[in-house]
Amino acid sequence: MIKKETIYIAGPMRGYEDFNYPAFHEAERILASIGWDVVNPAKMDEEELDKKEGVDPLTFDPHESHEDQDTLRTLLARDLLAIAEKCTAIYMLDGWEKSRGALAEWHLAKALGIKIYYEPRYPHV
Numbered sequence: 001m002i003k004k005e006t007i008y009i010a011g012p013m014r015g016y017e018d019f020n021y022p023a024f025h026e027a028e029r030i031l032a033s034i035g036w037d038v039v040n041p042a043k044m045d046e047e048e049l050d051k052k053e054g055v056d057p058l059t060f061d062p063h064e065s066h067e068d069q070d071t072l073r074t075l076l077a078r079d080l081l082a083i084a085e086k087c088t089a090i091y092m093l094d095g096w097e098k099s100r101g102a103l104a105e106w107h108l109a110k111a112l113g114i115k116i117y118y119e120p121r122y123p124h125v
Helices: 017-033 041-049 066-086 100-112
Strands: 006-010 037-039 089-092 115-118
Touching: 006 017, 006 041, 006 066, 006 100, 017 037, 017 041, 037 066, 041 066, 066 100, 089 100, 100 115
Parallel strands: 006 037, 006 089, 089 115
Antiparallel strands: none
């Protein structure tokens, strides 16, 4: 069975203002404009986290909070399943190497032989 060309966006979220959602949404816009079906975990997280009170992107810490740990487990399991079941490629946003979640997503893509693309890095002006 051949899958439709679908790409997952992976990158850092924790510790970023607004969980770095603007970078994910911009990547989705660009990737969709060139023909990809896009799985955007930021969009899925926004829907999920809207149901929860008091989730702060700058203080979210699954290592200190059992509630944050449960939330992270739920979201990461959903994301890894989406990659395994739907995606033919993964797009790594700048800073992905410092994100435990994005590293897990990268390793899954490697294990499955999924194409991996990297956001271009430009020198800071």
